[in-house]
Amino acid sequence: MEESEKSSTENDPARPWQSYNTVYTIAKAGMEGVDKEKVQRIVYEMSKGSKYFENEEKKEVYMKQKIESMRAQLAKLTAVDISRYQKFADKRIVELEATRDLSRIWLHVDMDAFYAAVETLSDPSLKGKPMAVGSMSMISTANYEARKFGVRAAMPGFIARKLCPKLIFVPTDFKKYTYYSDLTRQVFQRYDPNFLAASLDEAYLDITNFCNEKGMTGAEVAEELRESVHKETGLTCSAGVAPNRLLAKVCSDINKPNGQFVLPNERMAVMTFISSLPIRKIGGIGKVTENILKGIFGITTCEEMLQKSNFICALFSRTSADFFLSVGLGLGRTDTPQVTQRKSMSNERTFSPTDDEALFLQKLVDLSENLASDLKKEGLCGRTLTLKLKTSCFEVRTRAVTLPDNICSSEDILKHATKLLKAELPASLRLMGLRMSHFNESKKGVASDPKQRTLSNFIVTEDASGRVSESNIYDDNTLSIDRETSFSSDAHAPCESFDFMDTHQMLDVDPTDKRHGRDEAETGVDNHDVVRDAANPPYPIGAGEVVVRDSSPGLLEETSLDLLGRVVSCTDEEPASLLNPKEPFFWLNDYQCSVCGIELPPSFVEERQEHFDFHLAERLQDEESNNLNRVLKPKQRFTHKDQVSESRQRKKQKASPSDGKHIPIDMFFAKTSQNF
DNA sequence: GGGAGAATTGCTG
């Protein structure tokens, strides 16, 4: 269809589904002959009116606003600006061209409909029938028979069934897929001992040495490798051979399934190949980036990246622009990256939308335990804990806290996660997740800086000598040295980072894979236990409870509250030094702070506790430093912190898409710079 | 005001 004709029908109000591209894409192999209009209509009708659909519409609106905004920026460029950017772009293109390396031969192997093929091997009766691996909620893979109906990965099962009523669902079985994946990797290893596994069903091989040693061409090696895979696993795969990884991946998709495509290591061949290649075929360019490039510049092919290079340089960041120009030149990575260390670990669970806070807490307990368990398996501890929430309207929120020291115990994770969650309640949620990052780092310098405080760090602890000292609620300074020395620095030394496609191989860590597996013995000791001891919270935390302190006048009890701040139990005794401040501290009329006068209603349990701790810490600090004459102006300081907290709250509310948040331009291109 | 670090969001596979 001609472009003009296509765009006119896409705006047809009688066919609203034509602009709804949430799931369907022609980019997927095996879907070339699908009736796109029919599939789009069914997907649209099945989705219309749902919360998911509404959220997708919101996202669509933001994207259009962004395109308009960038178009406006573009329109403001003067002739002088354009000329200046053209010079800059030309220079950059020359510099990038100079990095071109045609000396390597890369092969990308992609197993055909891997999960579905494995399931068919296990149950041959599935052969020839439309089948999908997954559930009514989500499909992981569909076989080629199902793809003829428009069924594809990342599509909800209930829509897939509507598209193909005879569709057979098979639940995922990762043990099975891992087994077959290992078999394929045994083959890959023979061709490149340092191959890069991108996922269970994809790998990059540098076959340069193999070709030279055997006197074979890339095409011959690809042919032989595919035959070996089929012979040893019963599964078929497709291959792409090219001078770099980016192009090899594109090539492997061309003759799918069970085929291969070879791009010669010649500049002219590469430029010809890339000239008409749709940008969406490039790894790293997804729906959003495609729409932006098309919407602003009319770019649909890689070649056009170069034609619009001046505008690209004018509107995008250096990294994004470099990526786009590299795509236009057909450049990609040719090196074999070093093994890198995992940067984060997370787990998340989707559930039926609910506002049941008891359920949230239980989910948080489960997530904390799972995360702690996973961390322990790899001997990791982290400093930054991120809580991810998805509301029943599909709005995703993340809330993070960075601690001065590493944590990894489920108790610590739960403690901090609960704090993060409480600040978001009440809420109706459908997903909760926890992510740990900043592994095995320490931030002593900053954290121990008494001048650098946060609202929540005025907590008083007592060390082994009985000396009371101020420490951060997130800090466990007394054992920090032990903790630091308990790790093998080698085991966690940062390694050279590499591109996105390469990092993916690291995600599928195979303990038997010497390139990716981590020997737990590397870490030497059971760090988990060390840290758990070290990180004993100043106040004991009971499972499923958030422990806070009630600051009733003259009687400071430790009280366990649920997420709403309701009292559920009273537990441990308070250290004497904390229980006996020299001056009474209480809430006037159960509302107003007797020290600084700030008003905090009884329902602000956590805030009142922090406020109390703040005053107490100040007092003890004064006593310790024998500087009783120092005027702390607590009200000012607290007010400032309070304002900070409030401002953050306001920011959070503002950040809600429903409040019209403005998405930064380059967030659309966050990923794009990683693939070349 | 500038720099560093943290928090947050979004894209991508």
Place this chain on the structure above:
DNA sequence: TTCCACAGCAATTCTCCC
């Protein structure tokens, strides 16, 4: 009835300190 899980990374914004 029903739209995943996970990880990496870029960019922006905010906060705090000097």
